[in-house]
Amino acid sequence: MSAPLVWIILPFFASIVLIFFRKNYQLVALIQTAFCFFLVLLLLVVRFGDVDSTQGLTIKLTTTFNLLGRTLEFKNSDKFVIGIFYSILAIWSAALFIYNKHSKIIPLGLALSSLLLAAIAVEPFLYSALLIEVAVIIGSMIAVDLTTGKSKGIIRALVFFTLGMPFILLAGWYLAGGETSPVNDTQLVQATVLLGFGFVFWLGIFPFHSWIPLIAEESEVPDGLYILAILPFAIFIILLKYLNGFVWLRDYDLVYQALLLFGLVLTFSGAIWATFQTRIKKLVGYLTIIYSGFLLIALGLNSNQGFQIFSELLLPRFLSLYLLMISFLAIEKKGVIEQISDLDSLFYRFPIASISILMALFSVTGMPLTVGFLPVQSLYQESARNSTLIAGLVIGSNALLSISFLRIFVVIMQPLADEFDAVSILDDLKENKFLAAIIVIVILAGIIPNLFFPSFNQILSSFEFLAR
């Protein structure tokens, strides 16, 4: 049996089969959660390929799977990336099960994850563009909210990803054969420009970012945030794969300068828009833009430390989005929140969910005692070593964000004007316990970073030529 069969083909078909049983939503949600956890746990006991191991029980799987004349390939070093995809889907599905929230992530999330993994695993990897396009279409189906009647964000995402695909495919064709053999300067510039355009569209670099806040606002909270969590992550992994795969590309300084520039533009523009935002869901969209900016800056630093920061930034990114998602789920069970002003005195009505929202927001800015502290501080340090201007812009962006979040803090903590019925956290005990557990994890990761962050550095083992 081969690894791609287990982690790509099987989940894809499982997703299709589960569609037919979706009437029993809770059961399907439970099956999907259990299946995803099983896929993650399985990674702990399997070895891809002929790797010698003397550690306990191990199951060996072949690394390749042939599909229509091309190959899907997972190396042993890809296990962590696969684990991230299914861990995220597992915790998202678990939240949907616990809150009994209907979402198209159940069961389309399995198809989306498997397609994104196929895009990462396909060899030659220029074909990844086509698989990403299919994944985006599935993602659009997940993100569309039938109740709002709005589809602007989805349509824009589809347009931008479709515009990006030809650039990546042409760059791939252009570079075919150039993986080891040198290319001349003109070819280098042309291929870099093509790749650059492709990734600018895919990563939602300004001015092609508008779909991100729109999806955050228009879609149901779990659907929109899942797409925003998983899709850019897959694009980043493909970007790393390109950088790792082409020797001349990773040695080309202009590429890293462009990454730095794009990262700064995303971070700064995202922070400004977030600061003046009055709609809470759109604000969350801008937070994902800012985090994409951080990740690009970390890559653009082109140093071991920079790549390490990139991997460490992923944890606060996922945890922040997850915390926000489950907090909104808890709140929206009893009312709708659209504007920041809707959070007025929230602490007195939903104390745990309020703490959770604040924890998620301040994690983004890297406040002490939050999961974002270590990577964001490291980013400041490393970017200051590179250029004071870059560090200044990153710190300035975070300062703007902090001011904005302090404003939200004040709104949430606003005392209730009239007398109110005291709420008990025992009212929704199961949900509150779940929320509290995630908050504890976020704080633990902030206080004891060595507990969580070193494992995230394993992502870099898939890109052996980047982490030198």
Add this chain to the structure above:
Amino acid sequence: MIINSLLIFFSLVVTAAILVPRDWRWTLFGLAMTYLFGFILIVQIWPLPLAAVKLLTGLIGVILLSTTKMNTEVQEEPIGSISSRIFILLLAILSWIIVLATISRLNAWLPIEYTNLFIGMVFLICGIIKFSTDQRIFNVIVGLLTLLSGFDIIYSSLEGSALVTALYALIVISICILGSYLEGIFSGEGEE
């Protein structure tokens, strides 16, 4: 030579049919024609079955969209004035001129048949104009499909594989399903 010139001429007529008329039937007829043109051009390079897959998936997509359109037609109000249609036609003519002016330089970089490159570029830009000038879901979807059809003519001349054909077919069908789904749900529900 004559056939190629005729193909180029009719490709311009097809883009005009996609862009200018208000009636969705003309738009879908134009889209179906782009798939037929794609088939005629690709079948000269690829085996018949692979080229036929592209034609068939395209036509299935057109049928899907037209079925949805027939069911939602009643709710739709025709929009756009004569001046807007003249503007779009002029935009299309401008794009043809740009393609004509740049095609030889592009051909040096992409070593494929001149006819394939020209028609591919014309369709590709027609798609961009279509979804840039009209925000309605149906027209954006048609624009995307036209863009993909144009790009497919170019890319098929560069790279041929069963996986690409299968994925391309999947993308076209998926976009049509998504378009039908959104069009069916949201038509007349306050879309801007």
